Amino acid sequence: MPRALITGAGRGIGKETARAFLGAGWTVLALDKDFSSFDLSDARLERVDYDLTQVAGIAALVAGLGEIDTLVNNAGTLYCEPYDAIPEAHKREILAVNLEAPVALMQALAPQMRKRKAGRIVNVGSVAAFTGHPDLWYGATKAALLNTTKSCAGWLGRDGIRRR
Numbered sequence: 078m079p080r081a082l083i084t085g086a087g088r089g090i091g092k093e094t095a096r097a098f099l100g101a102g103w104t105v106l107a108l109d110k111d112f113s114s115f116d117l118s119d120a121r122l123e124r125v126d127y128d129l130t131q132v133a134g135i136a137a138l139v140a141g142l143g144e145i146d147t148l149v150n151n152a153g154t155l156y157c158e159p160y161d162a163i164p165e166a167h168k169r170e171i172l173a174v175n176l177e178a179p180v181a182l183m184q185a186l187a188p189q190m191r192k193r194k195a196g197r198i199v200n201v202g203s204v205a206a207f208t209g210h211p212d213l214w215y216g217a218t219k220a221a222l223l224n225t226t227k228s229c230a231g232w233l234g235r236d237g238i239r240r241r
């Protein structure tokens with residue numbers, strides 16, 4: 078049974094992605110820090126309660142999750158505050174959730190995927206990567222995530238790990 082790790086699966090696009098994977102017969106590890114809107118229930122579904130701002134703990138988290146065939150880096154956050162009045166804490170949170178955590182998850186999962194010479198990594202982007210965005214750091218992190226995806230595809234693609 079293939080297994081997918083989907084971040085930000087507590088609601089929205091992540092939850093619907095989890096539903097689609099379950100429908101396709103996958104086992105789903107649904108990661109979020111907030112499951113208050115989560116109404117999926119399935120024997121093949123496992124909740125992973127984790128706050129992705131805790132980037133330093135991601136390697137240890139992944140080590141305990143077992144084999145993952147597909148990673149969907151879907152979690153994202155934004156505040157849309159004026160570009161010249163963004164609280165430092167919000168900037169740090171956006172950088173961590175939208176960029177540092179997805180990269181840490183790719184780095185943590187790459188060794189097991191390389192070993193099996195198979196794997197899929199989907200990084201959920203945004204048109205903001207190209208256009209800019211009312212939330213300065215949201216747009217910047219989505220652009221950086223796109224670039225990181227291309228870099229990782231170059232490093233990992235030769236081992237059978239693909240970006241879609």
Ligand SMILES: NC(=O)c1ccc[n+]([C@@H]2O[C@H](COP(=O)([O-])OP(=O)(O)OC[C@H]3O[C@@H](n4cnc5c(N)ncnc54)[C@H](O)[C@@H]3O)[C@@H](O)[C@H]2O)c1
Nearest residue numbers: 085087088089090109110111128129130151152153202203
């Ligand atoms: N909705 C849109 O129109 C749209 C457009 C372009 C891109 N996107 C991207 O799609 C993805 C999902 O968007 P959405 O609209 O479903 O978002 P959403 O806000 O509805 O859901 C995001 C999920 O991520 C989780 N999350 C946020 N911070 C977290 C953290 N620190 N740790 C763990 N989980 C955390 C939230 O709890 C939430 O469940 C995001 O990456 C977003 O940037 C969305």
